[in-house]
Amino acid sequence: MQKGGPPPGRSSTTRRASPRCSAGTSRLRRVCQLRGLASAVGSCSSPASKRPCRGRPESLACRRHGRSSVDGRHRGCMEPPATVGHVLALYPLDRPRAVGAFDASTRNDNLRVVDAGGRQFVLRRYRRNRDPERVRFQVRFQRHLEAYRFPSASAVEARTADPVVVDEEGFPWTLFEFVDGEHFDFSRPEQAREAGRRLAEFHDVADRFVGAATASLLEDDVRRFVATPRAVVDELRDAFGIPSLELELQNFRRRLETIAASLHPERLDALPAGWLHNDYHGRNMLFRDDAMVALLDFDKLERGPRASDIVRGVLSFARERRGSRVLRPVFARGFLAGYRERRGISAEELAAMPALAELAFAPYAAICRMLQADHQDPVAHILGDLQGMRETEAQCAALRQILV
Incomplete structure (x- = not known):
């Protein structure tokens, strides 16, 4: 939906993923490190053990809030890969994986998602606007715009026949088709x-x-x-x-x-x-x-x-x-x-x-x-x-x- 954020820069803090993390989790963790999003991926749950997998030092601080967090799950930070994986599993995509984050709205968290066929999407978590009914209304309105050929980003229907997925902490998520383009150029x-x-x-x-x-x-x-x-x-x-x-x-x-x-x-x-x-x-x-x-x-x-x-x-x-x-x-x-x-x-x-x-x-x-x-x-x-x-x-x- 939105083009990528600032150029990647290597994080000053290096981390090693736990062996219990999946390959997809490790990849997302590495991408977020490179993009300077120290808080973007925190703890993940191992499918086998259901125990938290902490792949970073306890002293690592959340870059957005300036606070240390062992598992990165304090409110306001992007969800850990386990949650992202669970949300993506509810959409009819072929082996989707999150490959990075967008520098976007301060109200929401946005992840770039790619499926096995190379199609790109944007997975959005609504951090402040946490009413699922409000998000559904917004999707209905966007679909109305699209019906009249007004340019917007199409929301993907989940397997539940609902474009909105709500995670265990009550945050609504929506998956949108990726639209390639650039933000407004102030010289134009x-x-x-x-x-x-x-x-x-x-x-x-x-x-x-x-x-x-x-x-x-x-x-x-x-x-x-x-x-x-x-x-x-x-x-x-x-x-x-x-x-x-x-x-x-x-x-x-x-x-x-x-x-x-x-x-x-x-x-x-x-x-x-x-x-x-x-x-x-x-x-x-x-x-x-x-x-x-x-x-x-x-x-x-x-x-x-x-x-x-x-x-x-x-x-x-x-x-x-x-x-x-x-x-x-x-x-x-x-x-x-x-x-x-x-x-x-x-x-x-x-x-x-x-x-x-x-x-x-x-x-x-x-x-x-x-x-x-x-x-x-x-x-x-x-x-x-x-x-x-x-x-x-x-x-x-x-x-x-x-x-x-």
Whole structure:
């Protein structure tokens, strides 16, 4: 689904696989060592003994969390090969094996899988979005897109006639067909225009989807930020409030109230609404040359004002590079022109976009709790999001000029 991550680099810690490990397990362990994923393969279970097989020193630390773990099974790390093997056995593939990991979303773990015939797949474990029904909904939605020839990655049906497999710890897994391509190239304005064109097509096709959504905790309803700003901030304070965060939360509330004064709930409700991808950026799609060949990652899919999806796209494809907030007018206007080739954008939507751009970074309690459960620092996430809001606010004058 996604092309491989950073160039392989030999791990500073060498490990020797136990004789009880299978050849496939040893191979996966070696590949993950080479890719610098010290935590990607931890303990494995020997089929004969059912005892843990520890093929690494006790002092080896998880690179993602900086903690030592004997068996690598603390939450937030990729599952050991025994679990991967058990999951793969439930799919109708000929001797599949995991051969490496992708540098992909921080919300999920993604393994490259190859079968005996050389076909490639991506096996995804949903670390934060752990509701199997939500994952099934996302697969149904992707299949709807595919039925209308919108490019995505096809999910493989398991032997249970279900695309989702749930492991013993409750994590859902899905196997997707591999799509070859490259992420967005920030030097290619043609790709920015193509991304805008494809977002309009996505909105068109999504309008024909019939079926109720299973809610996701990965995205908050944008309406809450303008309808009940005090409640949004109080939830954060009650869950994660510490003295050093209080001033930031007070400023956050004031900013939400300022936004709500112009983008009040009635005005927001009047904007054209539909299904939103909600995470439309260059690492969630693949290109060949300047054509998009796959849109990926539907974890944040939900209904809302389409202007929110559009302005997020402008912020993502007009920036100078990943992590930058500086907008490039040529890329921004190209993205909007691509969108307008298929769908119009109303004056009301354009007027709401600067406020929606800021709200795209607004923190909320549910996602922070999910991060905390994944052994990440929710306070650091809140501070990072608030900084993102400030940086986006600083770009709003330039954004308004682009939207004219």
